[in-house]
Amino acid sequence: MKLPTALVQLLKRLPETPPTLGIVGVLNLVRQQLWPEEDFAWWEGRHVRMAVTDWDWGITLSYQNGRFVCGDTPADVTLSASLADYWQIARRQEDPDTLFFQRRLSMTGDTELGLTLKNLMDATDFAPLLRFFPKPLREAWEK
Template sequence: MNIPQPVVRLLQHLPETPPAFGVVTALNLVKNQLWPEEDFSWLEGRTVRLLASDIGCGFSYSFRQGRFVASSAKPDVTFGASLADYWIIARRQEDPDTLFFQRRLTISGDTELGLQLKNLMDATDFSPLFEKIPRPIRLRFGI
């Protein structure tokens, strides 16, 4: 996935709140479908930062009182990968371990929390969500 430089520059100047709000809203909408047995008590009050290394920006989120929320707190763990590699993980084309050992996925901060999240990413099947995306969009993005 090659992002045009004008888009990268625009993304680098935008505040983190809108994309963070979009992601946490989406996570809250799909939480019970993707992780019906997971209570996320291990994530309660913790802050996760996702960095898109290829565009040099990211956002943080926390889990509080049963919901994902955007956060400006210091992260407990930070994940770094290119947008393309996050997309590869979501589509299960590569597992996070492979990308980690190829140094395409970085994890810093609380190692135990990072491993729990990495394992959750690895075990999550996003395909039921992709099936809800209109066919022309799925074809355009190879879903």
């Protein structure tokens, strides 16, 4: 997925909190739909950072008291990939293991937490999230 350079430059200048709040809100809305059997006890009180390598930017999430929240401390684990690679994972066009072995997805910190998250990402059909995105992104998803 290639975004216009001007948009990328703007996003790079924004603080991480507003987009993280948006993602947290959407995840809380669709949690039961995406992961009806998952209790997330393995994530409780721990912080995960999803770094976007081509933007030098990312979000930090936590799971506390049954809800996703913005991470407010250093991450226990950081997953790093390009935006295009995250997009491919979400669309199930590429699995995280393949990207990991191609060194396009990396993990630092708590490996057990990272592997659990990587496996969750691999098993998740993110298509239900499309309803939260504008039409151009929904159309891009289908390509």
